[in-house]
Amino acid sequence: MRLFQNSGLYPSYLARLNKLAADASSFVERRRIFLEDRFGALHFLKPVLDGSSEAFFTNGDDETQQRLWAREQRIPGKPTLEAILLAQIEHHRTEVFYNMDPIRYPSHFVRKLPGCVKQALCWRAAPSGNADLTAYGAVLGNFPSILESWRSKGCRAEIFFPAHDPLMEQYGHGDRPIDVLFVGGYSRHHTARARTLELVASLEGTRQIVYCLDASRLTVFAESAIGAWLPLRKHRRPAAIARIARPPVFGRQLYGLIGSSKIVLNGAIDMAGLDRGNMRCFEAMGCGALLVSDAGNYPEGMDRDKTISTYESGADCLVEIENCLNNWSDVKQKAYQGRCKIRDLYSKERQWALFEKLLEGL
Structure with missing residues (x-):
């Protein structure tokens, strides 16, 4: 299974990451430093933490990291972060897309995914106003009442949990x-x-x-x-x-x-x-x-x-x-x-x- 997991950063964490990765000059190096710091690791799936060759991970809202990848791939101009994320998914030939940041990348993003993606799932364990996540195959979370609220909006919702790091x-x-x-x-x-x-x-x-x-x-x-x-x-x-x-x-x-x-x-x-x-x-x-x-x-x-x-x-x-x-x-x-x-x-x-x-x- 070719798994792509996307996550996001708290603004207050970004300052710490920038300090830890001050000397990182490549996408892979900045990502390595982030994963080794374990921020959010309870949500990251085993193939990601194991460094599986079929698993790809990124923080789609980390502009520094994403633009490093775009430059390394010689993508011209200044593409949007959404365009870079779509390019990464296509480049990876992703089969399963698991998104931890679905409010930033809701249904309209899922509909743009390349044809190689067979399933798209997301994690959302908080009320989210009028956000549309119906294009995802399932919304995952560990609060039954919030899962029920997603079902009432037309989403498939399934119980899922963080895991011990x-x-x-x-x-x-x-x-x-x-x-x-x-x-x-x-x-x-x-x-x-x-x-x-x-x-x-x-x-x-x-x-x-x-x-x-x-x-x-x-x-x-x-x-x-x-x-x-x-x-x-x-x-x-x-x-x-x-x-x-x-x-x-x-x-x-x-x-x-x-x-x-x-x-x-x-x-x-x-x-x-x-x-x-x-x-x-x-x-x-x-x-x-x-x-x-x-x-x-x-x-x-x-x-x-x-x-x-x-x-x-x-x-x-x-x-x-x-x-x-x-x-x-x-x-x-x-x-x-x-x-x-x-x-x-x-x-x-x-x-x-x-x-x-x-x-x-x-």
Whole structure:
């Protein structure tokens, strides 16, 4: 099977990639550096991570990388990123196109795919307004309620999961000096999670609390010396959070931070109802930290009595965290069981086998 997997980059990650790949002068070298950094690796299929000769991977929105490929192929002028992606697919003689960035490349793109492509699938685990993905053979995701919403729009939708990255086994086997880690976005629009983060931040005086937050440029400006004089209060984070906030982390840097943490705090946003199991859950458990997350419907292996801890409210979260830290010698066994479950139930081999099975059913 000639597989082509396309993904995309967070704007906040691009600065890290540009620094890591500052000396990369070819498409292959920049791509190698990206894949070795493991950003998004839980979504990348086994042939891609194994370097199979029949698998091709790119980030279609990485203009630097894509234009390196276009120049190496002597494509004249300045083609659009969409044109470069189509040229890559044709050059690779792709049979199966798997797209992690379908909002950028929706149905109108699928209809332009060359004739060599037999199946096109995409991953989308978030509500997406009026986006049209009906031209894809299937929309994949791990939130049943969101899959149902895609079905209501005329798409075929199938359950699929992130997978344990084997490199996670290198992390989290020593001391864990960080008591509680949170990595992700912060927005006052996500009121329940924002309140929980503010409450947990108050533990900083007695516990080692680390928040790595992806803040907007407006938030950064609002919290600056100049911004403090302007009417931007709604864009500032609470003092307890701003005081301990660090820049966002990704890839191997994230693995290392999780591996140094006892607890990884997670909180769903108003996106998938009671469905739970975002990528942070898989990353936290895969690197051996205890996942403390809000109550809801979790996938197999994420069991509140055996492998994770859950909370009902911000106040309840504080109690749960203190109980876990005060009884860490016992609780760390729960974290270990969680690590084993994620490794066994969501291996790259099982993810790839499920992908092949889905293809057979299309």
